[in-house]
Amino acid sequence: MKRNKPKFKQIIDAAVIIIAENGYHNAQVSKIAKQAGVADGTIYLYFKNKEDILISLFQEKMGQFIEKIEEDITEKEKAVDKLYMVIEKHFKLLSDDHHLAAVTQLELRQSNKELRLKINDVLKGYLRVLDSILETGIAGGEFRDNFDRRLARQMIFGTIDETVTTWVMNEHKYDLMALVPGVHDLLIKGFGVSS
Amino acid sequence: MKRNKPKFKQIIDAAVIIIAENGYHNAQVSKIAKQAGVADGTIYLYFKNKEDILISLFQEKMGQFIEKIEEDITEKEKAVDKLYMVIEKHFKLLSDDHHLAAVTQLELRQSNKELRLKINDVLKGYLRVLDSILETGIAGGEFRDNFDRRLARQMIFGTIDETVTTWVMNEHKYDLMALVPGVHDLLIKGFGVSS
Amino acid sequence: MKRNKPKFKQIIDAAVIIIAENGYHNAQVSKIAKQAGVADGTIYLYFKNKEDILISLFQEKMGQFIEKIEEDITEKEKAVDKLYMVIEKHFKLLSDDHHLAAVTQLELRQSNKELRLKINDVLKGYLRVLDSILETGIAGGEFRDNFDRRLARQMIFGTIDETVTTWVMNEHKYDLMALVPGVHDLLIKGFGVSS
Amino acid sequence: MKRNKPKFKQIIDAAVIIIAENGYHNAQVSKIAKQAGVADGTIYLYFKNKEDILISLFQEKMGQFIEKIEEDITEKEKAVDKLYMVIEKHFKLLSDDHHLAAVTQLELRQSNKELRLKINDVLKGYLRVLDSILETGIAGGEFRDNFDRRLARQMIFGTIDETVTTWVMNEHKYDLMALVPGVHDLLIKGFGVSS
DNA sequence: AATGAATGAGTGTTCATTCAT
DNA sequence: AATGAATGAACACTCATTCAT
Structure with a gap:
């Protein structure tokens, strides 16, 4: 191989x-x-060709991250803790490797549509992880059960992704790790007042 | 001119x-x-050159959208209604023009970094609109006041953007407008159970 | 007209x-x-077209110069004095108008072959003037009669032209007029010792 | 290399x-x-680019010619013979290769100023050769010592160049080599009668 | 397995010239 | 006579990929 x-x-x-x-x-x-x-x-x-380098790059780096996170969150029992861990490890991965962060958040997105579709395949694994966390949370009564799960996972992924991208575009000039609790909190509770 | x-x-x-x-x-x-x-x-x-066409395209379409939304939300008094309107009009703009949706969500992101920085300038106007909605909501007691506002606006923008991109990548095969209430609900309340 | x-x-x-x-x-x-x-x-x-501007430019400036010099040298009786006058007035024309000098010595030569052939037509008048001076000199015993007249006039024109071009390429940093006697002397006597 | x-x-x-x-x-x-x-x-x-082809062309062809002539003239003792050889070999080079003659006398001059400046660098070697011949001639009493050497070398180069250019413009319709003695004679003695 | 010299398809931009007003 | 908006042909250069060694 x-x-x-x-x-x-x-x-x-x-x-x-x-x-x-x-x-x-x-x-x-x-x-x-x-x-x-x-x-x-x-x-x-x-x-096979240049595109294959980029796909492989993404598979190696993000694919492995997803596999690992899938395992790691089994340690935690509660869904909120699992979610916290995902955000934390995701931020850590990119916070520790600025080169990789620039590549995944900015450079690789300049690739053509086909490449991006393949990248999305890798990300489907990520979405599955988020799905299972949501399921766990609903089953355990931690999360309500009257929300659109597909939208929820898009919110989670979109928020994490946007947060990291903004950090990269600001040239890593603040501490990404410090944002973990705030992101987690907003995703779970939203910004509205609880009734 | x-x-x-x-x-x-x-x-x-x-x-x-x-x-x-x-x-x-x-x-x-x-x-x-x-x-x-x-x-x-x-x-x-x-x-001036090809890049200038793309920048102008984004400025014309999104820039004008932002200016318009800024005006339109003055009609609504409550922050939750203003937010609803933003999501609704954003989805409507792209739902009504599939070509434009493909261009903003997929194609234009393949441009080089400089172009993307200029695109970001246009989006700063969007972030300002979101900021003012958050301020209004906090002032009016609709939103809690103990969250990171920068993160909140990244959550709003990231969620909207991710939702539209997923819709475009799925070749518009479901109704984007139908997602407005769900997105609005999740952003305000999160998916956690309110205590 | x-x-x-x-x-x-x-x-x-x-x-x-x-x-x-x-x-x-x-x-x-x-x-x-x-x-x-x-x-x-x-x-x-x-x-008629852009090329026509350049031809006309050369005709106006150099053509008029040639017509004028043709008249002016009738004032002088001796061939050596006529030649001196040609060199002097040629240098003066370009020494007085650095823009024109740059155009005739450097810029206009970048034109295509056809344009250069038309420019050569204008210069034929110049060569005629030189011819007549040589004739006068030979007839009057000032010049020997055993040299190739076509070569001689190419020597005269080539020397004057090369001298001016070098001066322009050196950015007019010395006085072109000061070179008149030296050029005249070399053309008449060569640099060999007279036997 | x-x-x-x-x-x-x-x-x-x-x-x-x-x-x-x-x-x-x-x-x-x-x-x-x-x-x-x-x-x-x-x-x-x-x-490096298209211009580099042209510079290299000139360096290869004229640069090598200059290096070779520099060596060859050491065979001759007298300055007049050295000069004769320069004219002869210069004419021969271009007489033997009409394509090259057209390129150096007409086409390459259409290049932009920067290229021409680089071409001039190559020609500086030529001027050095002429200088050394003049020095030798003066030292050996073959040439007088009361002339402007810079002007003299401009006369030599200008005359040779103009003679070849005229020959090329007349489409090589006469024998360039036959002009060698006449050019040599005129340069040494001028066309005036020796006193 | 590894090399690296050679390939050749593909495109943004300029500017002399025209012609409807 | 004068305008100036519109035209459209023309070309140097890059770089992913191949293949003989």
């Missing part, structure tokens, strides 16, 4: 750096090859 | 159609010119 | 300034029109 | 032919590539 060979990861890590530093449209295959320390042609022994 | 000449709008409308139908990267200037019924060179009498 | 209308000269003078200041390839018709204080289209009432 | 690879020379030779046959402004990169038997993109592996 190519995914497990060292050069596979080597090229993906090179891609993250090159894209973060040069922007999506200035991240030529030859630059990535140079950064990875391989010849241009070698890239094509591990990836 | 060029912005008021008929050909200015004519070219922008042509651009929306061509970009929606061909995708951002296949929307050649010559295609746009042909659709607009003008010569290639005429484009450059009204726009 | 268009040549005598005020706008004809107005446009030519504008062309000299625009070409000198912007270079041949940045001297757009619209710039020349603006400098001349007329509309773009008006140019085409006086000139 | 790219300059020594066969394709480098191959492309330059193709450029000479294409420019001579089509003129400077009709010498598209794709035409040159086709003539050279390489792909358009290959050109850019050897040259």
